[in-house]
Amino acid sequence: MSKFKKKGSGELPKISTASLPDIVFMLLFFFMVATVLRDNTLMIQNTLPAADQIQKLDKKDRVIYIYAGKPSARYQDKYGNQPRIQLNDKFATVGDVGAYILAERASKREELQNVLTTALKVDGETKMGLISDIKQELRKVNALKINYTTRIGDFTQNN
Amino acid sequence: MGRRSAPEVNAGSMADIAFLLLIFFLVTTTIETDSGINRKLPPMEEIIDPPIIKERNIFTVVVNKNNQILVEEKLMELRNLRSEAVSFLDNGGGLAEEACNYCQGSKDRSSSDNPDKAIISLKNDRETDYKVYISVQNELVAAYNELRNREFMRLYPQENMDYVQADRKYTDPRTDKKVKDKLKEKLSVIKLMYPMKLSEAEPNKTS
Numbered sequence: 001m002s003k004f005k006k007k008g009s010g011e012l013p014k015i016s017t018a019s020l021p022d023i024v025f026m027l028l029f030f031f032m033v034a035t036v037l038r039d040n041t042l043m044i045q046n047t048l049p050a051a052d053q054i055q056k057l058d059k060k061d062r063v064i065y066i067y068a069g070k071p072s073a074r075y076q077d078k079y080g081n082q083p084r085i086q087l088n089d090k091f092a093t094v095g096d097v098g099a100y101i102l103a104e105r106a107s108k109r110e111e112l113q114n115v116l117t118t119a120l121k122v123d124g125e126t127k128m129g130l131i132s133d134i135k136q137e138l139r140k141v142n143a144l145k146i147n148y149t150t151r152i153g154d155f156t157q158n159n
Numbered sequence: 160m161g162r163r164s165a166p167e168v169n170a171g172s173m174a175d176i177a178f179l180l181l182i183f184f185l186v187t188t189t190i191e192t193d194s195g196i197n198r199k200l201p202p203m204e205e206i207i208d209p210p211i212i213k214e215r216n217i218f219t220v221v222v223n224k225n226n227q228i229l230v231e232e233k234l235m236e237l238r239n240l241r242s243e244a245v246s247f248l249d250n251g252g253g254l255a256e257e258a259c260n261y262c263q264g265s266k267d268r269s270s271s272d273n274p275d276k277a278i279i280s281l282k283n284d285r286e287t288d289y290k291v292y293i294s295v296q297n298e299l300v301a302a303y304n305e306l307r308n309r310e311f312m313r314l315y316p317q318e319n320m321d322y323v324q325a326d327r328k329y330t331d332p333r334t335d336k337k338v339k340d341k342l343k344e345k346l347s348v349i350k351l352m353y354p355m356k357l358s359e360a361e362p363n364k365t366s
Binding site for chain 1 (some may be wrong): 164165167168172177178180181192193194195196197198199200201202203237238283284285286287288289290291292293294296298299300301304323326327332361
């Protein structure tokens with residue numbers, strides 16, 4: 001009669017932990033959904049200008065990012081305060097843009113290689129000279145589709 | 160009655176609660192997507208024989224190094240740029256086969272012949288601020304969108320939306336394939352009526 005012996009042991013029954021995996025999964029899913037994956041740590045100031053005639057840039061696998069702006073405060077003593085280009089995690093010069101685009105393009109799936117967009121995330125305070133140089137480089141490597149990434153808002157916020 | 164232990168709490172519904180919360184967060188959180196102004200750069204090869212364009216069909220916008228906007232060599236405030244661009248594009252001053260039957264502009268002979276001929280030329284200095292450049296770009300795109308919206312609403316009132324909304328619906332991956340095909344046709348009609356001809360000159364190295 002082991003059935004009775006067990007019950008009579010007097011110990012408190014264990015709290016069921018069957019739902020613990022659910023809670024953990026819930027948290028996991030939540031963070032998976034809510035976090036924006038940013039593979040680049042920004043080393044520059046990046047206050048995007050505002051615009052309202054915008055199109056969404058979904059399908060992240062088809063986008064190559066180029067950042068530009070003044071180095072952020074902690075890098076200023078090393079890199080100065082002139083606007084610079086950032087590619088992946090490194091500061092770069094205009095001459096590096098072409099090679100970067102080609103390398104990024106080669107790393108994408110073949111069917112996507114012709115539909116890539118280059119997103120320019122440039123700080124509003126940057127001078128157009130730098131952007132023109134980037135655009136010339138992009139033309140050289142035939143990366144013609146670009147997107148000036150902006151905040152949502154109208155032009156009066158750009159002052 | 161000592162052998163009777165505390166009854167086990169029923170944990171069967173815990174999973175339901177968890178899923179409820181999960182679904183709640185799934186619905187309420189939005190993944191941040193980037194958005195911006197799409198542009199296409201001209202290809203690198205030089206055009207050997209540039210087409211001759213009449214002066215009246217070009218709308219020159221120059222942003223100088225002091226971030227001032229010059230439209231047709233006259234200083235202009237940014238907030239007036241949109242309406243000025245609209246009246247240029249919508250002018251429709253052409254005669255005979257160059258006439259534009261849907262334009263509602265002033266039909267001025269000294270301005271653009273028709274929207275197909277009208278070209279906006281944007282030139283900036285190397286010292287221009289990026290945010291000013293974006294504002295100008297934004298206003299010029301807005302001018303095109305304004306006209307496209309008007310024509311879309313006029314031609315397809317049954318759609319009950321404007322061009323920008325239709326375009327957004329078309330690019331939305333959730334839209335049905337059949338709806339997309341229908342929209343594509345309509346959108347391309349409108350795009351043909353007001354083609355976006357925005358030419359960008361390379362910035363001047365000097366000054």
